[in-house]
Amino acid sequence: MYSPVPQQYRKAKLQPADLLVIGLFVFLIYGSVMTAERWNGELQPAFTIDLSYSSLFLYSIYSLFRASLAYVLSLGFTLVFGYLAAKYKTAERLILPLLDIGQSIPVLGFLPGLVLGLIAIFPHSNLGLELACILMIFTGQVWNMTFSFYSSVKSVPKHFHELSDNIHLRFLQRFYFVELPYASSGLAWNSLMSMAGGWFFLTVCEAFTLGNNEFRLPGLGSFMAVAIEQGNARAMIGGVVCMILLIVGMDFFVWRPIIAWTRRFQLDEQQDDPQEIPYFQKLIQESKIIRKIETFFLLVIRGSSDRSKITNAKENREAREDHPIIRQLRRPKSWISSFLKSQFAAFLSSKIAWIVFILGGSWLSAKLYVFLQPLDAQDWILILKSALLTFSRVLFTLIVSTLWAVPFGVWVGLSQKRTRFFQPLIQIAASFPAPMLYPIALGILAFFHIGIGFGASILMLLGVQWYVLFNVLAGTTMISRELRDTFSLIGISRIDTWKKLFLPSIFPALITGWVTAAGGAWNASIVAEFIQYQGDTLKATGLGALISDATAHADYSLLAGSLLVMIVVVVGFNRLVWHRFYQLVERRFKFER
């Protein structure tokens, strides 16, 4: 009765959707050929960017491919390290702080090491430089994905584990059939966010100065960087439009279908994201080619058509006991997994972890010490002063985003109609890399005679306000209809309804918004406080500008010092301030579900 391939899948007739799918494949092949060609080419550190519209198409493909490869890397990293951290206590103790620190390092912190190192390894081809760029984009994507996956795997309900033990699922089977599907929904959402995070620093990753060397790779990011530097308005508009098309296209063709698809793995008690089922997905479902591929995968994964036998054998116990796949499942565990589970291994790994931690820590400190040696008291005072200024900018962005995003978000979130209308727009606005809008913002700032010192905070705001808005929207969905009815029946005033109902309800989500926005703002300061625009360099006093400046002048001591301070401030703030808020929220502000 059960057939792994539904009936209507068996008919083969080419649908219009297939043309679209074929188009996508052609695009993929074309893109990878172009990219491969470029990678093998002679090393060309500063590619001459052509600012005509005709080159935009190819540049977009290059950028899209870099971002996609970086994403694949991020996904691999996430699956391995997120999983390890969730499953092994020792790994958790090592990985979580590393993620925390990694998240707080702005992309420029990775730049010198990656670029110099990889060019040294591939001195004659573009490969090294390309890899460096991809890895930089990777550092903008990976952290929140890993965090999300870690916490999902960690929160897999206990009865799933008991079930897996009971039917003797092996390591990979458990991963594939239980943990991955459970985590997939969160992973998909965070992938969308990560991709946006990757775009954010595209202008920096593709075009940068390191000491006396200028580096530029052909791509949308450097196109924009050059256009901004030259103040070429026509090119800037072209770049922005292209970026919007890229984001909308990705949103429509990739993320929405994926998010809708992962929804089927959601347990009922998991909170549903307020998303429409995209109609593009319907188109894809009509595609015969996709179905064929899906069918093929289904057969591979399930070990041919044996699956139907297993399902039907429910009534027949003996048949089940005897079934080859069941026997295979019952095979004694491999020695590797039994070793990993043994007490000895646990003891050993915890010791090893500590040794690695201590050795790594002391090696790093030694390195850092050498690096920081040249800095004198004056330098440190400059760093701390800059940190304080940037800190005030970060606070400013948080306050301003809260002031507008809370009322607006609640207003939108309280009505399903408005949510349906605004949600996709907000999603696209949030994915758009704010640095590409800096020239426009700078024009407006100049009009009002606002200097870069204060202007930088507004530029930072452009990028990070969306995090607050997003979370407020999510929080608003927690307010129940009954509570709103109660308030309006009692006749509680608007102000009191906000104070007693709306604000406390969104508070947990707002904190998450603040944490992400603050982290984003610190990172954004490196592009907002230091801008090359129309041949000038606009520089504000701040930690971000200091880092950008130090990178441009290859002043590695100053770079290390500034980075160190930024990491300490961000991680410290997370630990000391946000952590307390979270505890408060856990204790009091959660609705029971």
Next chain:
Amino acid sequence: MNTPPLMELKNIYQTFKLDSGRKLRVLKDINLTLNQSEVLVLLGPSGSGKSTCLRILAGLLDPSEGNVFLKGEKLETTNPDVALVFQSFALLPWLNVYDNVALGVKSLDLDEEETQNRVKHAIDLVGLEGFEEAYPKELSGGMKQRVGFARALVMQRPILFLDEPFSALDVLTAETLRKEVLTFWLSKKTSIQSIVLITHNITEAVSMGSRILVMGANPGEIKYSIKNDLPYPRDEKTSAFKSLVENIHDVLTEAIIPDTPEWVPPMFAANTIESLPNVSLTEAVGFLEHLAEEGGRADIFTLAHKLMKDSLNILLMAKASELLDFVDTPKNQVVLTDLGRSFIKADINRRKQMIHERMMQLKITQMFYQKLLDNDELTISKEEAIQTIHEWLPNENPEDVFDVLIQWGRFGELFGYNDDSETVYIDRGEQ
């Protein structure tokens, strides 16, 4: 001079827009009055629009058509005379019991002392002294609902609306709370003059209501109004109580599974399309099996009591089984037919076959099947199916009917449904 009733609904119609954009009529021509010193009960199955009625009375929802009157005046805002208690308690988790109750007088700008007096008094009334400092999550369901009642009482409004306030509680707690609510209404020591109670529990309706309005579904309308003059406190074991419950049983049965179907002109009779009651087939099978154990004949409401099921639910199951010709339903009885008996004895495959055959006798299945056959690929999309059902049965929620049709059709191996592509296809089984 006669004083106008506390509240009145006149010719109320309500239509909602479904997600798909289709319109669904949930209330049809509702006329009701709420008098001084009565407990008015709205009793009906789900989908009869009880809650919608209540929200219109409370001024929380504007009716599509018709008017709401409060003491003879047209109601234009939220109702200033009403306090509401919900099934889900609706308490704020970040406020303790005292503050949750004090919320009820928030709009009155009372001074500190006055507030304290009123809150203390309300807390006393519901027996929550000593719990003032507790947060909702520390309380049991019954205690939470007491907070809900205290918040309503502290408002000191003349009308109390109860939206299934006891159905989330366990039987004993619900019983106790019901009695307490009646006690403070009867004592006249509170501001409460009249109560409107929504419920689908018949015993609850009879033990509390002085007037019971029985509502029918699709679209929701008032079918009967029953006066209940039994003196309070009412004892479930008295014969008067029992006979009133019986009465309501008859009325409900008549509303849900009428013995004499509505008269249709003969030329249309063949085209009458049955709706499918929203019942899980597995549950209906359980119901039939239980009926067989009872000797194949039982009173619906006795059976509901034995199965500890909601009697409206059992009524719907009887309706479903009757549709499949497995039972007859003379009055309040369900009687297993010969077909029903052989269904019970059959194994799972035979049962599937029987459901298959029986379903094919239904007009709606035949038409749906034909619809599938008309399509080249023998499939239709969910969207189209729902649209079609909506045309056939304009008063039903087409999404619900679709779900039931698919669920039954899958069981009977009539059609299959692919949730990914959202298409229905003809199940050709393995033949």
